[in-house]
Amino acid sequence: MKKTLITGAAGFLGSHLCDRFIAEGHHVIGMDNLITGDLKNIEHLFPLENFEFHHHDVSTFVHVGGDLDYILHFASPASPIDYLKIPIETLKVGSLGTLNLLGLAMNKNARILVASTSEVYGDPLVHPQNEDYYGNVSPIGPRGVYDEAKRFMESITMAYHRHHGLDTRIVRIFNTYGSRMRLNDGRVVPAFIGQALRGQDLTVFGDGSQTRSFTYIDDQVEGIYRLLMSDYVEPINIGNPDETTILEFAEEIIKLTGTDQKIIFKPLPQDDPLQRQPDISRAKEILDWEPRVPRSEGLKQVYEYFKSLSEEELWKAHR
Numbered sequence: 001m002k003k004t005l006i007t008g009a010a011g012f013l014g015s016h017l018c019d020r021f022i023a024e025g026h027h028v029i030g031m032d033n034l035i036t037g038d039l040k041n042i043e044h045l046f047p048l049e050n051f052e053f054h055h056h057d058v059s060t061f062v063h064v065g066g067d068l069d070y071i072l073h074f075a076s077p078a079s080p081i082d083y084l085k086i087p088i089e090t091l092k093v094g095s096l097g098t099l100n101l102l103g104l105a106m107n108k109n110a111r112i113l114v115a116s117t118s119e120v121y122g123d124p125l126v127h128p129q130n131e132d133y134y135g136n137v138s139p140i141g142p143r144g145v146y147d148e149a150k151r152f153m154e155s156i157t158m159a160y161h162r163h164h165g166l167d168t169r170i171v172r173i174f175n176t177y178g179s180r181m182r183l184n185d186g187r188v189v190p191a192f193i194g195q196a197l198r199g200q201d202l203t204v205f206g207d208g209s210q211t212r213s214f215t216y217i218d219d220q221v222e223g224i225y226r227l228l229m230s231d232y233v234e235p236i237n238i239g240n241p242d243e244t245t246i247l248e249f250a251e252e253i254i255k256l257t258g259t260d261q262k263i264i265f266k267p268l269p270q271d272d273p274l275q276r277q278p279d280i281s282r283a284k285e286i287l288d289w290e291p292r293v294p295r296s297e298g299l300k301q302v303y304e305y306f307k308s309l310s311e312e313e314l315w316k317a318h319r
């Protein structure tokens with residue numbers, strides 16, 4: 001039985017990865033310090049013999065007994081309001097956390113995949129973004145704590161590969177949505193659906209002309225799984241190229257939820273990227289991967305999930 005360590009296991013992406021690797025027959029060790037995650041995302045796995053949970057901060061020394069075949073490093077605050085609130089922890093988990101996990105991978109002779117992001121392209125001057133683009137990031141801006149930590153993560157991962165021959169993979173994840181996102185994590189999908197469910201106006205930042213390209217969780221997990229099982233070590237974009245403006249997106253949520261709330265405009269946060277769309281030629285060619293779930297379908301699924309939460313959760317999350 002393959003043994004796989006997943007950091008950030010109690011978060012949105014990490015918990016779905018735990019489900020996938022359990023379904024593939026792996027023994028999964030989920031590790032998380034619960035700084036932005038929630039145990040309820042993985043509590044259904046606790047009774048399983050091939051799942052164990054380690055409550056641990058990966059920015060401090062990481063120890064795991066026995067062998068390991070794979071490590072997936074997904075621990076990191078991921079939403080702008082989270083990483084603005086905990087900037088030092090964000091820098092630490094991307095730098096020290098990654099260093100610790102690369103060391104563990106060396107020690108165990110394990111393959112390691114690290115979760116990078118489309119944010120390494122910053123506010124991109126090339127559109128759509130392919131993996132050869134170096135990006136346009138302000139190192140000292142408020143988002144720099146996340147972007148630069150992830151850029152460092154990529155550099156040190158490639159250095160371990162080149163210098164030590166470590167078996168590494170790097171995924172550049174574009175905006176992904178699905179069940180188990182926190183309603184109050186500030187990202188636009190839970191923000192708009194939460195507002196619609198609470199009967200509040202939808203807050204569009206700026207004039208809403210900035211674009212994003214949203215990927216459904218099942219497509220993202222499939223892309224990550226294929227990358228891990230491939231032999232490709234350079235970064236690969238995993239994202240859905242279907243691009244929308246945020247204003248159109250707000251209108252789409254109003255239609256989906258049938259709310260009679262309106263759209264209100266708030267200031268655009270500093271360094272908010274104006275456009276984002278993945279070029280996925282590399283993922284198609286190397287991984288034979290492309291997204292299968294259209295936004296209309298994925299949004300229906302995530303709306304059902306948020307609707308199923310209790311009134312208490314809906315409002316508690318908002319406080």
Ligand code: NAD
Binds near residue numbers: 077177
């Ligand atoms: P999330 O906040 O739901 O999950 C992150 C998890 O990491 C949380 O459970 C948190 O408690 C844990 N964590 C944070 N710091 C830790 C530490 N020092 N030690 C142990 N655990 C720690 O966020 P997510 O959306 O699931 O993102 C997961 C990963 O994917 C992150 O690395 C993020 O940068 C990357 N990513 C996500 C997206 C997206 O659209 N969701 C896009 C690009 C990259």
Ligand code: UDP
Binds near residue numbers: 188203
């Ligand atoms: N956004 C918005 N209203 C909100 C939350 C976000 O208009 O209530 C915008 C945000 O400014 C950005 C886009 O939606 O342009 C996506 O934001 P998110 O935080 O989900 O992801 P990221 O900016 O990291 O891509």
